[in-house]
Amino acid sequence: xxxxxxxxxMSKINLGLDVLKRRPDGYHEVRMVMQSLALCDELDIEKxxxxxxxxxxxxxxxxxxxxxxxxxxxxxxxxEAGVTxxxxxxxxxxxxxxxxxxxxSTDAAATLVALNEILKLGMDAAALKRTGVKxxxxxxxxxxxxxxxxxxxGEKLTILRPAPKCxxxxxxxxxxxxxxxxxxNLHVDTIKVxxxxxxxxxxxENGDLRKMCTCMENILENVTQTKYxxxxxxxxxxxxxxALGALMSGxxxxxFGLFEDETMAxxxxxxxxxxxxxxxxxxxxxxxxxxxxxx
Numbered sequence: 227x228x229x230x231x232x233x234x235x236m237s238k239i240n241l242g243l244d245v246l247k248r249r250p251d252g253y254h255e256v257r258m259v260m261q262s263l264a265l266c267d268e269l270d271i272e273k274x275x276x277x278x279x280x281x282x283x284x285x286x287x288x289x290x291x292x293x294x295x296x297x298x299x300x301x302x303x304x305x306e307a308g309v310t311x312x313x314x315x316x317x318x319x320x321x322x323x324x325x326x327x328x329x330x331s332t333d334a335a336a337t338l339v340a341l342n343e344i345l346k347l348g349m350d351a352a353a354l355k356r357t358g359v360k361x362x363x364x365x366x367x368x369x370x371x372x373x374x375x376x377x378x379x380g381e382k383l384t385i386l387r388p389a390p391k392c393x394x395x396x397x398x399x400x401x402x403x404x405x406x407x408x409x410x411n412l413h414v415d416t417i418k419v420x421x422x423x424x425x426x427x428x429x430x431e432n433g434d435l436r437k438m439c440t441c442m443e444n445i446l447e448n449v450t451q452t453k454y455x456x457x458x459x460x461x462x463x464x465x466x467x468x469a470l471g472a473l474m475s476g477x478x479x480x481x482f483g484l485f486e487d488e489t490m491a492x493x494x495x496x497x498x499x500x501x502x503x504x505x506x507x508x509x510x511x512x513x514x515x516x517x518x519x520x521x
Contacts, residue, residue, distance in 0.1 A: 230272040231344060234518040235336035236262040236371055237327040238364070239396075239475040239482050241389060242426040243444040245414050253379045254409060257423050259430070260364075261389055262371035262513040265396065267321050267333055269296070271340045274312035285319040295334035298361050303341050306357060311345060322398045322506040326476030328364040332516060335368035339517040355383075371516025373430060386427070388514050390435035393491040395464060397498045398480045398506040399456045408477040411449045421445055439471025439484050450478040456503050457481055463501065467494035480506075 243258040274280070279300045281290040291297065296315055304311050315337070321329035338358055342349045349357075351370055358365030363380040375384040425441030428434075451458045451474070460481045461472040468490040469483030485491035488509065495507040 229344065230270070231340045232520045233269050233271065233336045233340045234266045235269060235321075235332040235368070236264065236266045236513045236516045236518075237321040237329060237332060238262050238367065238371070238516075239327065239394070239480075240444060240473070241373075241430075241438065242421050242423050242442055243446060243476070244421045244423050245409075245412060245445050247414055249379075254412075254414070255378065256376065256380055258376050259386070259423070259426050260367050260374050260376050262373075262516050263327075263394060263396070263510050264513045265321060265327075265508060265510040266513075267329065267336075268318040269333065269336050269340065270316040270318075271337070271344065272314045273344055274314055277310050277312040279313055279315070281315045281317060283317040283319055285323070288317075288319060288323060290317075295330040295361055295365075296337045299334040299337040299358075299365075300341060302361060303338050303347070303357055304345070307345065307347050309345055309347075313341070322480065324402055325398045325480040325506070326403070326474070326478050327396075327480055328368055328476075331362045331364035332368040334358065334361050335365050336517045338365075339369065340519065343519065368516045372514045373512075375427065386430055387433075389430050389512055390433050390438060391512065392435055392470075393485040393488045394510050394512065395469065395483045395485060395491045395495045395498075396480060396506075396508050396510060397460055397464070397482070397495065397504045399454070399460060399503050400505045401454050401456065401479050403450055403454065403478040405477040408446050408449045412446060417445065417448065435484070435486065436470055439469075442471045442473045444474050446477050447474050450474060454479060459501075460498060460503065463498055464494050467497050469494060
């Protein structure tokens with residue numbers, strides 16, 4: 227019987243993000259391409275002899291109580307399975323917090339995948355996604371990851387061919403961005419030009435990195451870049467240093483640039499760090515999976 231697992235939880239970016247309309251219930255209809263990155267958190271999970279869920283983390287700024295998505299994931303999957311179990315969960319945080327990179331969601335997804343294995347629940351990916359969506363909108367994507375088209379309010383997922391290989395320079399500025407603020411101030415009905423999502427999808431299908439970079443757009447930049455000019459500055463800096471394309475991920479504030487050459491990507495990150503505007507910067511690659519287990 228498995229009582230201890232180590233699992234990697236990959237981050238994500240958006241290779242394109244469009245909002246089609248605001249629904250009467252307040253949710254927004256979206257169409258976006260989500261992509262896993264090799265930049266990941268690590269979770270060490272061990273079954274306890276009681277029913278307590280105890281989370282520890284190397285980042286003291288992260289709350290590890292019942293509000294943490296890891297806790298919520300562990301609680302929900304055990305309750306839905308009718309199982310009484312507790313766990314010690316040690317989180318090594320590498321993905322920046324509140325960065326628009328699904329750090330909390332991917333940790334929750336990894337918890338679901340790991341506990342499904344530890345408790346021998348036999349849930350397939352579809353069942354895990356049904357549980358995951360009750361925890362957060364990005365959790366279902368993070369169950370499998372890779373390259374996926376997300377539609378509806380984010381719950382309709384279509385697995386795509388892997389995006390063209392490249393190097394990803396990731397930079398998070400010091401600012402924090404409220405997702406609620408961004409969506410509340412996005413007046414979709416006044417926006418005349420929407421992102422070319424079909425162009426992004428076609429480029430991925432044909433393995434055309436340069437076309438994909440040309441078509442990448444994020445409609446939420448209409449709000450976030452206006453309020454936080456540093457985002458546009460970092461994108462411009464990435465392009466000046468050789469990025470084929472640069473974009474904000476999700477509602478921000480993280481931006482990323484795609485490069486064919488790893489040396490150029492590292493140089494670009496170093497140049498961004500010199501501006502003093504970056505709290506986190508790294509170079510990584512695309513990943514075809516989100517949750518990777520090892521014993």
